[in-house]
Structure formats: structure tokens, C-alpha cells
Amino acid sequence: MTKTIQFFAWAFLVLGCIILIFFLNKASIDGYTISNAVPTNYETTAQFGDFIGGVVGTFFALVGTLLIFLTFKEQSNNNKRTAFESSFFEMIRLYRSNVNDITYTKTKNKKEVVYEKRQAFRIIFNEFIDCYREVKKFSNSKEISHYITPKYEKKLQEIKTRINPKISLIELAIIDISYSIVFYGLGVEGESLIRRNFKNKYNPKYYMKLLYYIKLKPKKENTYRSNGWKIVRQMELSKLHPLIDDLYANRKTPEKTENLSSALAQELTMDKPYEKYYGGHQFRLGHYFRHLFQSYKYLNEHPDLNDDEKYRYGKMLRAQLSTYEQALIMFNSISTLGMKWEFKPEEPINPKIKTNLITKYNLIKNLPGEHLYGIKYKTYYKKVDYETDEHLM
Numbered sequence: 001m002t003k004t005i006q007f008f009a010w011a012f013l014v015l016g017c018i019i020l021i022f023f024l025n026k027a028s029i030d031g032y033t034i035s036n037a038v039p040t041n042y043e044t045t046a047q048f049g050d051f052i053g054g055v056v057g058t059f060f061a062l063v064g065t066l067l068i069f070l071t072f073k074e075q076s077n078n079n080k081r082t083a084f085e086s087s088f089f090e091m092i093r094l095y096r097s098n099v100n101d102i103t104y105t106k107t108k109n110k111k112e113v114v115y116e117k118r119q120a121f122r123i124i125f126n127e128f129i130d131c132y133r134e135v136k137k138f139s140n141s142k143e144i145s146h147y148i149t150p151k152y153e154k155k156l157q158e159i160k161t162r163i164n165p166k167i168s169l170i171e172l173a174i175i176d177i178s179y180s181i182v183f184y185g186l187g188v189e190g191e192s193l194i195r196r197n198f199k200n201k202y203n204p205k206y207y208m209k210l211l212y213y214i215k216l217k218p219k220k221e222n223t224y225r226s227n228g229w230k231i232v233r234q235m236e237l238s239k240l241h242p243l244i245d246d247l248y249a250n251r252k253t254p255e256k257t258e259n260l261s262s263a264l265a266q267e268l269t270m271d272k273p274y275e276k277y278y279g280g281h282q283f284r285l286g287h288y289f290r291h292l293f294q295s296y297k298y299l300n301e302h303p304d305l306n307d308d309e310k311y312r313y314g315k316m317l318r319a320q321l322s323t324y325e326q327a328l329i330m331f332n333s334i335s336t337l338g339m340k341w342e343f344k345p346e347e348p349i350n351p352k353i354k355t356n357l358i359t360k361y362n363l364i365k366n367l368p369g370e371h372l373y374g375i376k377y378k379t380y381y382k383k384v385d386y387e388t389d390e391h392l393m
Contacts, residue, residue: 080304091295092317098288099320104281107221121324124182124281128331129373131214131278132178138210138244139174140237145203147173152201159343166379172334173202175375177210179335185280186215197336212251213244217277225274289332293341296357301349314361326364330377333358342381359383 104120105112115123144153147170160167180197184190191211198207216232218225232240295317299310321329332338340346341363345355354360358381366387367377378386 084302084304088295088299088313091291091298092320094291095295095317095320098291102284102288104284107219110221118322118324120284121322121328124285125324125327127278128178128182128328131182132174132373132375134214134217134233135174135178135181135210137233137237138213138240139170139206142170144169147203147206149201149203159339163343164379164382171375175331176335177202177207179331180337181211181214181278183280183282183285183335183337185282186211186276186278187280190278190280190282191215201336209244209248212248213240214278215276216247218274219277222274285328285332289329289338292329293338293357296361296363297346300355300357300360301353303350311361318361318363318365321363321366323366323368326367327372330358330364330367330381334380 099117102117102120104115104123106115106123107113139147141147148156153169156169156172160169160172177198180194184193186194194211195208198204213232216225217229220226232243235243296314299305299313299317302310305313329338329341333341333343342356342358345357348355358364362385364377364381364384364386369388370376370378378384
């Protein structure tokens, strides 16, 4: 619209000048000149002035009106930009505050170590990778029906068709399950939330035993149970599944160890109190992800910014993210907890706005290499302009 108004302003200005020059030239031909040597003919001068003021002056007045309108419009845009930047930079400030408030205490070499700020993201990322490996080892079947309910499989197939046909639904399920365990933890409340979320998505014969298996893992300071867990973790699948089946079948009466078939199974019963390894990070990550998502949603749906401007501001916020944060954002967005980032986006106010936030703003641009511990992130976000790809050019 601004360019159209500028075009008409220049057009009226040029047209007015052409008319003025044309009639000055015509008046000269008709014998009228402005000169001290010739007596002024006030009657002719008045008529000429009326013509110039009435015709040429109208064009110049239109030009002035249009320029005033453009000035007010520019001032209004500047005010809107100032208001947006004030809100957006406040969001960045709050993001930094959220990161600075994150702390995570773990026992290392029998001493408590406090991980703060971005260090905590590195520890949480490592926990996810550990959990992913453990879930993946337990999940040795290649049959989708062993993991995913038919109804949920249909929904995932729709996502797969839209995002990338090469996506493995089994890997997608394993990532979702692993992330949910790390996010909620396997305490009483956390496990309850996980079961509720998994109820209509995954096969209960699979995930109930899987959760039981992962719950066996204690915190490292529990030396006795840790030794037993190491043995379980290193077991071949042919021995692991019968052990878990045995323990799971005896779960309601764990004190009756005589029902268990092996000494190891008797040592791993849950009747003895211990602290589970996966305690959950919902109170650490929940607010962090909600705020980050709302920040990008606010930016993406702002009506007074074009896509280039949105990307430039989005880049400012992305520059604050560490590599471990970007990795966790990716896993969060793949899981059912965060699919609104891109896989199942919310409906925007303006239907013309693209809602693929991860890809649109290259939120995982700085992830290293081509995969993270076997998870090829380009399979899920192939249109992101990765930093590693730029180095190959």
C-alpha cells in the first residue's frame, strides 16, 4: 500500500509540473510574459494565476495530502514496531531469567554436584540419551502393532506423509516414550501421568512392562541396586525379557520372592525402598518450553512484520539457545508433548501464516553432524538450513 501511495504522489507531482510547464510555454506563445520590460496585465495575470492555483495547485495539494498520510502511517508503524520490540525483548529477558533459574543437583563420585543454567540442559540431554538407549534395547520387535494402537498409528501416518515418508513410526514412538519418561519421571505422580498419556496411543502389553523395566534403574548412589541394574542392562534380550516378565507378573506381591525364578529377580523386587533414577524435569522444563513456544508464536503471528523481519528477530532469540537446548527442543517437538511446534501446529489467527516454527526459524540450525546418537534429525526436519551444511558449500 505504501508503494502505491508513493507512486501516486510522484505521479501527481510530475503531472502538475508538466501542466505548469506546458501552460507557461503556451502563455509565452500567446504573448504573455513575466518581465519588467513589459507592463503587467493584471487581468491576464489574475486569470493565469487562477488556472495555476485551480489546476496545478490541486495536484500539488494532493501530493501534500498523500505525503502527510505517509508520514502518519510511518509514525504509526514506528510506534507499533517500538511496542513490538519492547514486548519481544522483554520475552528474551524472561527467557534468560528462566535459564538462569534452572538448577539440578546430582550425586557424582558420592558428592552432590549442583548444575546450573545451561549446564543443567547438558545433564538432562544426557539423561534422555540414556533413556532412549534403554527403551530402544527393550523394544526389539519390528512390528508396529506391538507398540502403537491402530487409531494412533493412523494419526502418526498422517504426520509421516506430511513431514517425511522416511520417518520410522517405531523410532518416533521410542523417542516420545523416552522423552515422556525423562520429562515426567517415574515417581508415583509422574508414572500416573505417563500411563494416562500412553493409554490410547501405545500397546499396554508393551509399555507397562517397559515402564517396569525402566523403573528398576536406581540413582547411582544406591550402590547395591546399581550393581543389579548394570547386570540387567547388559543382559541379552533372550534373558532380559523373561526376567522382566517374571518381575512384572510378581509386581503386586513383590515381597513373595519365592515366586521369582532367579536370585537376580529376587534382588530387584520393588518392595525395598530406593530412589528411581528418572525423577523428572517437568518443573524445570515445563515453564521453559511454554515460554519459548509462546515467544515464537507471538513473533510468528505478529501482523505488522513481514517474513524477513520475523526471521531476523527469531534469529536473535535463537542465538541465545545452546546446542543442548536446541537438541532438547527437537526431541520435545517430536514427542507428543511438543508436536505443536511443527508436527501438529495450532491454527494461526491468519490462515496464510506458516506455522512450522522449527523449520521457519531454523531453531535447530546449530546441531552438530548428521545425527545425535543414531537419531537422524534431518529425517524429521529436512528443510532446516543446518550450519554443518553451510560448511560443505
